[in-house]
Amino acid sequence: MPADQSSDFSYLAVVVFTFVGIAFIAFNLLLARLLSPSAPTPEKLTTYECGVQPIGDAWRQFNPRYYLFALLFVVFDVEAVFLYPWAVAFRQVGAFAVAEMLIFVGLLIAGLIFAWRREALQWE
Amino acid sequence: MPGSPTIWDDLTLILPLIVLWITSFVLLLGDVVVWKKNRDLNPILAIVGTLIALGIAVYQTISLTGDKAFARSLNMDALAQVSMIALLVTGLLAILLAWTYLKNRGLERGEYYPLMLLSVSGAALMGAANDLIVLFIGLEILSFALYVMAGFSRSDIRSEEASIKYFLLGAFASAFLLYGIALVYGATQTTQLSELASRVHSAQTPMLVAGIGLLIVGLGFKAAVIPFHQWTPDVYEGAPTSVTAYMAGAAKIAAFVAMLRVFDSLAPVSSVWLGAIQALAVLTMVFGNLLAIAQTNVKRMLAYSSIAHAGYLMVAIATLAHRLDGPRGAQAGELAMTGSLFYLFAYTFMTLGAFGVLIYLSNRGKDYQQIEDLRGLVRHDPRTAYAMLFFMLSLGGIPPTMGFMGKWQIFYAALSGGEIMLAIVMALTSVMAAFYYLKIVYVMCFEEPREAAPAPAQFSFGASLSVLLSAAATILFGIMPGLLYTLTGLVR
Numbered sequence: 001m002p003a004d005q006s007s008d009f010s011y012l013a014v015v016v017f018t019f020v021g022i023a024f025i026a027f028n029l030l031l032a033r034l035l036s037p038s039a040p041t042p043e044k045l046t047t048y049e050c051g052v053q054p055i056g057d058a059w060r061q062f063n064p065r066y067y068l069f070a071l072l073f074v075v076f077d078v079e080a081v082f083l084y085p086w087a088v089a090f091r092q093v094g095a096f097a098v099a100e101m102l103i104f105v106g107l108l109i110a111g112l113i114f115a116w117r118r119e120a121l122q123w124e
Numbered sequence: 125m126p127g128s129p130t131i132w133d134d135l136t137l138i139l140p141l142i143v144l145w146i147t148s149f150v151l152l153l154g155d156v157v158v159w160k161k162n163r164d165l166n167p168i169l170a171i172v173g174t175l176i177a178l179g180i181a182v183y184q185t186i187s188l189t190g191d192k193a194f195a196r197s198l199n200m201d202a203l204a205q206v207s208m209i210a211l212l213v214t215g216l217l218a219i220l221l222a223w224t225y226l227k228n229r230g231l232e233r234g235e236y237y238p239l240m241l242l243s244v245s246g247a248a249l250m251g252a253a254n255d256l257i258v259l260f261i262g263l264e265i266l267s268f269a270l271y272v273m274a275g276f277s278r279s280d281i282r283s284e285e286a287s288i289k290y291f292l293l294g295a296f297a298s299a300f301l302l303y304g305i306a307l308v309y310g311a312t313q314t315t316q317l318s319e320l321a322s323r324v325h326s327a328q329t330p331m332l333v334a335g336i337g338l339l340i341v342g343l344g345f346k347a348a349v350i351p352f353h354q355w356t357p358d359v360y361e362g363a364p365t366s367v368t369a370y371m372a373g374a375a376k377i378a379a380f381v382a383m384l385r386v387f388d389s390l391a392p393v394s395s396v397w398l399g400a401i402q403a404l405a406v407l408t409m410v411f412g413n414l415l416a417i418a419q420t421n422v423k424r425m426l427a428y429s430s431i432a433h434a435g436y437l438m439v440a441i442a443t444l445a446h447r448l449d450g451p452r453g454a455q456a457g458e459l460a461m462t463g464s465l466f467y468l469f470a471y472t473f474m475t476l477g478a479f480g481v482l483i484y485l486s487n488r489g490k491d492y493q494q495i496e497d498l499r500g501l502v503r504h505d506p507r508t509a510y511a512m513l514f515f516m517l518s519l520g521g522i523p524p525t526m527g528f529m530g531k532w533q534i535f536y537a538a539l540s541g542g543e544i545m546l547a548i549v550m551a552l553t554s555v556m557a558a559f560y561y562l563k564i565v566y567v568m569c570f571e572e573p574r575e576a577a578p579a580p581a582q583f584s585f586g587a588s589l590s591v592l593l594s595a596a597a598t599i600l601f602g603i604m605p606g607l608l609y610t611l612t613g614l615v616r
Contacts, residue, residue, distance in 0.1 A: 107149070
């Protein structure tokens with residue numbers, strides 16, 4: 001196998017780390033189970049203790065508007081992620097980087113205009 | 125190469141794709157901001173954009189440089205250019221079909237054409253990929269647009285079902301493909317196909333074998349090869365007919381050009397994958413044709429027929445394995461390459477033509493899809509019936525049509541490559557196929573129409589032109605295959 005042999009050792013650390021992580025969390029959960037007093041009330045057993053009372057189970061139709069907003073949010077979330085490395089490297093790359101980022105942001109704005117004109121942002 | 129290529133050289137090489145991208149964004153925004161009500165402008169502009177892209181692609185094919193672009197991740201060789209031309213022609217015919225279908229079925233929405241142009245660009249990227257990652261990105265661009273388009277008839281529950289089914293299974297297949305790419309990279313330390321060709325021979329580990337296996341699963345799904353075909357009939361039947369027509373042509377071209385590229389690079393280790401490809405080819409040819417016989421829905425029948433055609437193309441892939449076995453094998457490999465491109469052209473013309481006939485007949489009240497619906501068509505509409513007759517004969521591989529020339533080329537390649545078994549299965553299953561194609565001809569021509577003459581389509585220009593062009597190509601390249609061979613022959 002052409003892979004260099006030292007790479008096997010670096011993966012060992014990942015495996016050890018995984019097991020240590022699992023053991024750490026398991027230990028703490030177990031400790032909490034052993035030490036904490038248990039006095040459940042119906043209120044405490046609900047999914048969101050301090051939210052709206054749940055109605056029925058989760059297997060029902062959701063309003064697709066939530067999905068649209070989430071989608072638009074992710075688009076601009078990702079844009080922000082790309083803007084950070086761009087801002088760091090932009091001095092070295094120069095005008096070309098500006099043009100590229102303008103195209104990238106332009107495409108996203110085109111998407112936003114489309115969503116806006118298609119009334120995806122209306123909440124009736 | 126003297127001097128390192130600049131970004132402008134790279135961008136020039138993918139100019140047809142850039143034209144498609146710009147057109148789709150103009151359409152997307154134009155439809156919601158500028159011309160809100162003029163729905164005919166969408167297909168017209170889409171046609172203009174595709175024609176410009178086609179012109180550039182043809183020009184680039186004539187002055188072929190064979191350069192690699194974007195840090196060798198794209199290989200703009202003859203295979204890339206010819207497959208791009210095939211895809212743009214498919215796109216053009218499909219836009220014409222959609223123009224009629226969407227208008228007559230009340231499905232006109234501005235997103236259709238941008239989605240389609242983007243998916244053409246994804247398919248073309250797959251055809252030009254010199255890197256497995258680019259191949260994957262192209263596949264995803266193609267597929268995402270197709271998932272949405274399959275569910276384009278939002279009020280129709282079967283269209284919704286087709287979309288979600290295609291999406292879930294497609295996502296699964298993409299995961300297989302990606303895992304395969306990861307394992308091949310693990311074994312060879314490269315994702316570049318041209319590098320892969322020189323490295324695979326010295327990297328024959330179980331990891332490479334597993335990686336190639338997963339690549340076959342992922343690509344086999346897209347190409348609708350048995351046993352990864354389960355989605356095909358449901359999606360073809362449920363999706364709007366114009367989408368089915370486009371999907372049948374473009375997805376098949378993209379998947380098989382990608383397969384040709386991948387297995388061309390993997391030819392040095394052909395002993396690893398040849399058996400699997402042979403088995404899949406036999407399964408696909410036999411069961412694709414067998415299952416098609418039982419269908420009563422034309423769209424479903426054409427779905428199984430598309431599976432059967434994938435089987436014939438798998439024969440070409442198997443022949444490619446002998447590329448490095450001496451001069452005879454090299455010649456067979458070349459024949460398999462050029463033959464399968466010819467076949468893909470033939471397949472796209474005859475399949476889009478056959479779906480085009482259904483689209484031509486459909487209107488708002490009735491969506492033509494059952495074989496029953498075509499009963500006695502020759503009495504009502506002889507010209508349409510004769511067009512359908514030609515497409516069925518061509519799909520069945522009967523001379524003097526293009527389908528025969530394509531099948532003959534693959535058959536000849538398989539024989540000269542020593543794949544005698546596959547050639548025999550191919551010939552036998554082609555006879556089986558004649559049964560269900562000719563059944564449609566029989567129902568159309570020799571049975572009495574059950575109902576009164578169908579109401580003519582309100583708007584038939586796009587579909588008529590598309591069917592006419594497909595029929596002309598099917599006959600012209602059937603009688604004079606040399607015309608197309610000047611194009612497909614570039615791929616050696």
